[in-house]
Amino acid sequence: MLEAHQYLRQFSIKPSVQRSAVMNFLLNNRIHPTIDEIYMALSPNMPTLSKTTVYNTLDLFVEKGAVRPLVIDEKNARYDVDISAHAHFMCKSCGAVHDIFNVNPSYFTLPQSDKFNINAVEISYSGICNVCKGN
């Protein structure tokens, strides 16, 4: 937990018990969790935790640049504590989201445009994972 505590300070986020717990979960569970997954994972050990706090906390983390919101799952918001340039894969069957690191870094270059001020890119792959495919 101390680790998460320190980590938050790097992003100028005041640590609280709840914030540290959420960050700790994100740092140790690189599953790009949904709000509900975070809430479900933490509430057994923090019975008073509310989902509103998880929403507030993730909004703050995104605002401070400590996590990035993923746009890959139409159903739920998902968050990644790894803010380095990398892509993601989502299995259309089980819904799991995985990191894809072997993507040419040049793909993350932002294109020039005279109509838009482009400042972020997201590369999302989808298909079926081997677990769902049955091997």
Next chain:
Amino acid sequence: MLEAHQYLRQFSIKPSVQRSAVMNFLLNNRIHPTIDEIYMALSPNMPTLSKTTVYNTLDLFVEKGAVRPLVIDEKNARYDVDISAHAHFMCKSCGAVHDIFNVNPSYFTLPQSDKFNINAVEISYSGICNVCKGN
């Protein structure tokens, strides 16, 4: 409308008045509309149209490969009738989604993986458009 009618047949979609109207709208309004935008645009001329039908219709179009669902807007599902490989830009201020065609075609290459069966890719850019920026 005849155009849309024919277009649907190419994808083995039985045309109905509603389906043709939706496809016609998509073909002539390349704005990557949401369900609500489609519904709002058509309902004045089709008072009995229901939003459920718009949902059903778009689901069918996606299933038949006539349109592709965009994963770029966390708030609403958006659809693109142009199924060729190209990227999109979404303005975080006004929410408008635009096509980005000047992206290196190689970026759309699907990476190989022994863990996943990757069969689709989406490249999404975001930022602020010039209209919102004030010039």
Next chain:
DNA sequence: CTTTGTGCAAATTCTTTGCACCAAA
């Protein structure tokens, strides 16, 4: 007729909001 499509209303799910209470400085 029989199948397929449409549309209303209700239900569900995810997210946001308002407000009171708690905690830290």
Next chain:
DNA sequence: TTTGGTGCAAAGAATTTGCACAAAG
């Protein structure tokens, strides 16, 4: 104390579902 954080309950928004009626073949 004063500010900021938390949590409950209610509200809101997008989507899905169940079912009855309409349309097409």
